[in-house]
Amino acid sequence: MSTPTPQQLIAAQQASLETLFGFANQAFASIEKLVALNLQVGKATLAETQAIVTRAASVKDPSELIALSASLSQPASEKAAAYGRHVHEILSGAQAEFSxxxxxxFQKAQKETQGFIESLTKNAPAGSEGAVAAWNSAFSAANATYESATKAAKQFVATVSAGA
Incomplete structure (x- = not known):
């Protein structure tokens, strides 16, 4: 049976670090999008509030103020819904990238594990067929469990997204 060389261990560690930093970069990109959205909404809200206060200050009687107040409720709810949609799009995109x-x-690790098991099978000493078969069985069961969980998670996300 072959053991990993120091170069293989270093390469595996580098690949793991690259994966970690890839996930971190994806997370920061999503956070940047949320911050940009919030800044945009904040600026727009400030400008709209200034316009509303200016209009309210020029109101001459209470009926005009009531009419102004009533005219603002519909656009506010539409803006809140649009903001929610934008946040949902950003988070859905991030979730899709992470997934x-x-x-x-996982597929890479699965392939490497399968290669390890094949190497183990080829280099196993006589009489260890039972242990190798147990490894193969455990690996197959783990793959089946992962596939089932992945399918269930995708169905759940699809159901939740359809309801949103």
Missing amino acids: SAATAQ
Whole structure:
């Protein structure tokens, strides 16, 4: 049976670090989008508030003030809904990116594990067929569990997204 060389261990650590930093960069990109959205909404709200206060200050009787107040409720609810949609789009995009990257990493690990098991099978000493079969069985069960969980998670996300 072959053991990993120092170069293989270093390469594995570098790949793990690259994956970690990839996830961190994805998270920061999503946070940047949320911050940009909030800044945009903040600026727009400030400008709109200034316009509303200016209009309210020029009101001559209470009926005009009531009419102004009533005219603002519909646009405010539409803006809140639009803001919610934008946040949902940003978070959904981030979730899709994380899911895609995690799936790719799992498939890579799965392939490497399968290669390890094949190497183990080829280099196993006589009489260890039972242990190798147990490894293969455990690996197959883990893959089946992962596939089932992934399918259930995707269905859940689709259901939640459809309801949003």
